Amino acid sequence: MTRRLGARLVDRRLAGQLGNAVFSALAREVPPIRPPESLRGRVVGSAAAAPFAPFISRLGHLFDLRAEAVERVLSGLGGDGAWQPLSDGVELVHVAGGKATARADVGLVRLAPGATFPRHTHLGPERVLVLQGVLEEPDGRRFGPGSLIDAAGGTEHHVRSVGVEPLVWAVVVFGVKIEGIELPPD
Secondary structure (H helix, E strand, O other): OHHHHHHHHHHHHHHHHHHOOOOOOHHOOOOOOOOHHHHHHHHHHHHHHHHHHHHHHHHHHHOOHHHHHHHHHHHHHHHOOOOOEEOOOOEEOOOOOHHHHHHOOEEEEEEEEEEEEEEEEEEEOOOEEEEEEEEEOOOOOEEEEOOEEEEEOOOEEEEEEEEEOOOOEEEEOOOOOEEOOOOOOO
16 A cells, blocks of 8 residues: 555656646747736736725725725726825825715825825814824824824824835825925815
8 A cells, every 4th residue: 555655646746747847838838918908907906905905994984985986996006107106205196085075185195114204284184094004103103004093183293104014094184284295276
């Protein structure tokens, strides 16, 4: 019986080596086929949205959007030009929120590790939902994924990304003035 088991293991190893050789030869001989751009966009968008999928319901509540609309926003994050630069290491995605957030600045903010969102003043209330990374306030308080942070109008501060991964948060703010940056009018 030991001899039969040993022969099967050798057969499996040879089959595996032969299979690898066949696949390698096919890879060299068959020309690559570029997938349709629409498929590429869906795959890239799906990969970009995946880390934030656990927050779809909370994002819907924050943005006043249905889950399907939030999923569309998230799936667009991987596309070229989705993130707009604001300052060094800081990028934004503007989102068209629902009726409850129609008069607010609504969107997503991404900071590279170690980057600082510039000093700014909230002209009205702000609500932030941290989606990825660690956000550090000037007083040293830190907030990770799932943290909900409220700031009153008149609050002035900056925030920093700490840790090794980018910091991403969702925001609804009813007016903001960012030091040194001219925002386009509504």
